[in-house]
Amino acid sequence: MKVETRKFVAKTGNEAAAFAMKQINPDVVAAYPITPSSEIVMIFSKYVADGEVDTEFIPVESEHSAISVCIGASASGARVITATSSQGLALMHEILYIASSMRLPIVMIVGNRALSGPLNIHCDHSDTMGSRDCGWIQMYCENANEVYHTIINAVRISEEANLPCMVMMDGFIVTHGMEKVFVLEDEEVKSFIGKRKPLYSLLDVEKPITLGSLTLFDYYLEYKRNQLEGVIKAKKIINDVFEEYRARFGINVPSFVEEYNIEDAEIVVVVMSSAAGTFKEVVDELRNKGEKVGVLRLKVMRPFPYEILREKLTNVKVVGVMDRAETFSTMGGPLSIELRAALYPLSKRPLVQSFVFGLGGREFGIEDAMKVFDILKDIGMKNKITEEYIYIGLRE
Amino acid sequence: MKRILSLKELAERTVGLASGHRACAGCSFPSIIRMVLGSSDYPVVVSNATGCLEVVSTIYPYSAWPCSWIHVAFENAAAVISGVEAAYKALKRRGEIKEDKKIVFIAIGGDGGTYDIGLQALSGALERGHNFLYVLYDNQAYMNTGIQRSSATPFGASTTTSPAGKSSFGKIQDRKEIIEIVAAHKIPYVAQASISHWGDLIRKLRKAYEIEGPKFISIIAPCVIGWGYKEDETVEIARLAVETCFWPLYEIEEGVYRVNYKPKEKLPVKTFLLKQERFSHLIGRDDLIEEIQKKVDEKWEKLLRLDGLKVF
Ligand SMILES: Cc1ncc(C[n+]2csc(CCOP(=O)(O)OP(=O)(O)O)c2C)c(N)n1
Numbered sequence: 001m002k003v004e005t006r007k008f009v010a011k012t013g014n015e016a017a018a019f020a021m022k023q024i025n026p027d028v029v030a031a032y033p034i035t036p037s038s039e040i041v042m043i044f045s046k047y048v049a050d051g052e053v054d055t056e057f058i059p060v061e062s063e064h065s066a067i068s069v070c071i072g073a074s075a076s077g078a079r080v081i082t083a084t085s086s087q088g089l090a091l092m093h094e095i096l097y098i099a100s101s102m103r104l105p106i107v108m109i110v111g112n113r114a115l116s117g118p119l120n121i122h123c124d125h126s127d128t129m130g131s132r133d134c135g136w137i138q139m140y141c142e143n144a145n146e147v148y149h150t151i152i153n154a155v156r157i158s159e160e161a162n163l164p165c166m167v168m169m170d171g172f173i174v175t176h177g178m179e180k181v182f183v184l185e186d187e188e189v190k191s192f193i194g195k196r197k198p199l200y201s202l203l204d205v206e207k208p209i210t211l212g213s214l215t216l217f218d219y220y221l222e223y224k225r226n227q228l229e230g231v232i233k234a235k236k237i238i239n240d241v242f243e244e245y246r247a248r249f250g251i252n253v254p255s256f257v258e259e260y261n262i263e264d265a266e267i268v269v270v271v272m273s274s275a276a277g278t279f280k281e282v283v284d285e286l287r288n289k290g291e292k293v294g295v296l297r298l299k300v301m302r303p304f305p306y307e308i309l310r311e312k313l314t315n316v317k318v319v320g321v322m323d324r325a326e327t328f329s330t331m332g333g334p335l336s337i338e339l340r341a342a343l344y345p346l347s348k349r350p351l352v353q354s355f356v357f358g359l360g361g362r363e364f365g366i367e368d369a370m371k372v373f374d375i376l377k378d379i380g381m382k383n384k385i386t387e388e389y390i391y392i393g394l395r396e
Numbered sequence: 397m398k399r400i401l402s403l404k405e406l407a408e409r410t411v412g413l414a415s416g417h418r419a420c421a422g423c424s425f426p427s428i429i430r431m432v433l434g435s436s437d438y439p440v441v442v443s444n445a446t447g448c449l450e451v452v453s454t455i456y457p458y459s460a461w462p463c464s465w466i467h468v469a470f471e472n473a474a475a476v477i478s479g480v481e482a483a484y485k486a487l488k489r490r491g492e493i494k495e496d497k498k499i500v501f502i503a504i505g506g507d508g509g510t511y512d513i514g515l516q517a518l519s520g521a522l523e524r525g526h527n528f529l530y531v532l533y534d535n536q537a538y539m540n541t542g543i544q545r546s547s548a549t550p551f552g553a554s555t556t557t558s559p560a561g562k563s564s565f566g567k568i569q570d571r572k573e574i575i576e577i578v579a580a581h582k583i584p585y586v587a588q589a590s591i592s593h594w595g596d597l598i599r600k601l602r603k604a605y606e607i608e609g610p611k612f613i614s615i616i617a618p619c620v621i622g623w624g625y626k627e628d629e630t631v632e633i634a635r636l637a638v639e640t641c642f643w644p645l646y647e648i649e650e651g652v653y654r655v656n657y658k659p660k661e662k663l664p665v666k667t668f669l670l671k672q673e674r675f676s677h678l679i680g681r682d683d684l685i686e687e688i689q690k691k692v693d694e695k696w697e698k699l700l701r702l703d704g705l706k707v708f
Contacts, residue, residue: 027486065472071466072443072481206439214454
């Protein structure tokens with residue numbers, strides 16, 4: 001079915017996520033409320049209460065326990081989903097590493113929100129950027145429609161790669177913004193995700209397993225190298241699962257990157273999540289004036305698709321990288337640092353200007369995006385970067 | 397009601413930690429684990445908190461465990477087993493697991509992972525009513541990191557973070573009453589037991605395995621290194637704890653208190669204390685020993701008063 005002929009509904013990001021969960025009907029969901037993702041489990045709780053799913057729903061006493069329950073359940077062969085934001089994700093931090101090192105499929109939906117302090121409930125990416133090195137797959141979605149489809153894909157990816165997987169959306173901007181979501185039929189979802197076939201299970205008591213043993217210097221290094229192997233393999237799995245999805249359902253959700261007018265572009269902005277929409281708008285305007293500008297939206301932060309970024313950006317003159325998180329490295333946000341590192345080996349590489357924007361929910365509008373392009377054009381003219389990184393939208 | 401196993405029967409059940417685990421000579425938990433696993437007529441899944449037990453029994457690539465076993469972190473054994481039990485329920489409902497397949501779910505933690513850092517996850521799991529048994533092996537300090545005090549460390553005990561010294565007599569606070577805290581969750585079964593009184597322990601375990609909902613059994617776990625005694629005295633020390641009423645054997649079933657063992661002659665707590673290095677600084681401090689005796693007596697009398705009473 002072509003996407004245009006598909007049924008669509010109006011849903012917020014949280015509603016779209018909860019709806020995807022309903023169609024997936026996971027075995028176990030464990031979660032703890034936190035703004036702006038609370039609604040996901042609130043809506044899901046109602047599905048449980050109304051008997052629309054037969055999931056074992058565990059309203060735990062903290063996020064630390066939410067992820068611990070998910071590990072216990074996934075290690076028992078169950079299909080498991082949770083959702084959180086910000087402080088909740090931070091509280092899970094210790095356990096995130098354990099989930100991935102045990103190679104347990106778990107899907108976690110995150111409504112991106114700034115971390116304390118100071119306390120702030122609005123969007124930025126400091127929460128999930130803080131857990132990007134935990135060994136999870138991380139996918140940042142632009143809008144509610146993409147959130148819905150990505151969650152369904154994430155179930156397959158996570159189970160095929162034997163890796164836990166986070167699906168991100170911008171807090172309030174997407175979690176609470178109503179959008180057009182093209183939905184699959186229940187049967188389509190069911191047939192696409194199939195049943196989970198675990199490699200091992202704690203409940204297979206005839207074949208007892210020991211999971212999470214003490215592993216010292218004689219094996220830890222090999223263990224980690226093996227884990228890396230799993231993450232490297234996940235790249236192909238991510239690609240193949242989305243490709244199959246697009247082919248089967250005619251829904252064009254990107255796997256690693258979304259390209260917008262970058263074929264002949266001299267100036268490209270690399271950005272994640274909802275701000276990409278703002279940039280696309282500005283690119284349209286500038287293209288009308290004949291300017292060679294484009295947007296490259298990065299969807300997957302882990303595993304980092306450096307090969308694609310190298311290929312797409314090698315012939316570009318100036319690249320602007322947008323980070324919605326501060327790392328205190330004093331040389332820019334996490335994406336800009338990784339992108340510069342990715343491009344470094346190229347003999348011909350663009351000038352890369354790093355920007356930080358939108359922290360704690362600071363509005364990022366058309367004028368801001370326009371300003372970014374102005375700065376990049378100026379850099380192109382002078383052929384020189386003068387500031388390590390620039391805060392956009394800062395009140396001075 | 398399940399029959400109590402004879403010691404011979406228990407010994408014949410081969411389940412227990414495999415030999416070759418690296419627990420200290422004289423450590424009490426190999427016996428505890430043998431009784432916990434051996435008492436079950438059903439397959440067992442264990443979630444183990446970080447601590448001595450986990451560290452000595454699963455050094456990769458070896459495992460001393462004969463059953464399905466998972467360790468995630470220090471403070472979440474109860475949450476992890478909640479997940480396992482939830483998966484079991486879900487998969488059973490969906491026909492992936494046979495209806496008649498009973499599995500026993502056990503979370504095991506030391507005093508640190510139970511009284512202290514793991515209290516939240518334990519409380520959450522008890523309140524939600526998961527069908528599992530929590531086994532606490534109470535060695536009364538953080539033994540794995542070098543005998544630091546925990547909230548289970550008794551008044552007057554010397555540990556590496558509550559050392560006895562020129563101006564200190566060891567730990568100045570009392571033990572936390574974990575049994576009472578757990579019982580306040582109104583779960584169906586709570587008990588305190590000791591390997592020295594194995595018949596009582598096995599009876600309690602076998603009873604727990606038949607009860608639906610959360611169960612909690614606290615077992616005293618004398619520690620050769622942390623308490624300071626000779627390797628062959630472990631069971632003797634545990635027995636003295638019971639005979640002095642420092643460690644009363646009792647249970648709270650559906651809210652009813654029952655003292656399971658009343659020593660014919662209640663020994664003075666001194667006989668328990670002075671067999672151990674951790675209390676050796678109390679020699680000559682009769683005032684403190686008296687204070688400890690008073691605490692023990694008060695607790696014991698309170699238990700006797702509660703015996704037979706329904707408290708929730
Ligand atoms: C780790 C973490 N998880 C979740 C939240 C979100 N959160 C903020 S307040 C709150 C509930 C507070 O409830 P309660 O303690 O009963 O106080 P009340 O709001 O009812 O006064 C939650 C879940 C958070 N701030 N941090």
